[in-house]
Amino acid sequence: MMTDGWKKSTYSNGTGGDCVEACATGQGAAVRDTQHRHLSQLDASAAEWEAFVAAVRL
Numbered sequence: 001m002m003t004d005g006w007k008k009s010t011y012s013n014g015t016g017g018d019c020v021e022a023c024a025t026g027q028g029a030a031v032r033d034t035q036h037r038h039l040s041q042l043d044a045s046a047a048e049w050e051a052f053v054a055a056v057r058l
Contacts, residue, residue, distance in 0.1 A: 008034065 005023045012019035012034075019034035023041075029049040032041040044052065 006032070 006021040007023065008019050008021045021032055021034055021037075023030050023032075025043065028044045028046040030041040030043050033039070
């Protein structure tokens with residue numbers, strides 16, 4: 001699991017809860033829950049990540 005380069009959304013809850021972080025990987029991106037960083041992350045290919053970002057920007 002990667003620990004460097006994680007970015008938290010500026011829309012995250014200001015009290016520190018309800019947050020997700022994303023990190024660029026060599027193959028695309030990874031996403032994880034800030035309350036459970038020790039658990040697994042969700043990995044996405046570059047194409048999957050681009051499709052996700054395009055969909056949430058609508």
